[in-house]
Amino acid sequence: MNKAELIDALADKTGLNKQDAKRALDAYIEIVTEQMAKKEEITLIGFGSLTPRPQSERLARNPKTGEPVMIKPRTSVKFKPGKFLLEAINK
Incomplete structure (x- = not known):
């Protein structure tokens, strides 16, 4: 959708x-x-919660060249589904 x-x-x-x-x-x-x-969490009871998660600097590889690349620290978002959402999709 x-x-x-x-x-x-x-x-x-x-x-x-x-x-x-x-x-x-x-x-x-x-x-x-x-x-x-x-950096505030959003919780919708029964549906789920969105939580900002800090990610530290880390070493990765460029898939094209195989060359090591440092990824800068950033914030990502984690979604944790709520009980009612999980029950509804697993009927």
Whole structure:
């Protein structure tokens, strides 16, 4: 499912028009991005949690040349599914 399909599904489920559904989705994405930038966790009970995770500098290899390359430290995001989501997808 891509963003346009998600907007259509949101509009269908909520009764919103597509423009309002797009604004709601864009606002959600903006809020999540802001919170991750602040290194804040987002927890949606039953669905899951998004947690920013720091990754340290590490040595990797360029797959094309095999040459060692140092990857700079960065922050990634970990998603941990909630109980109800796991139950729903494993029925």
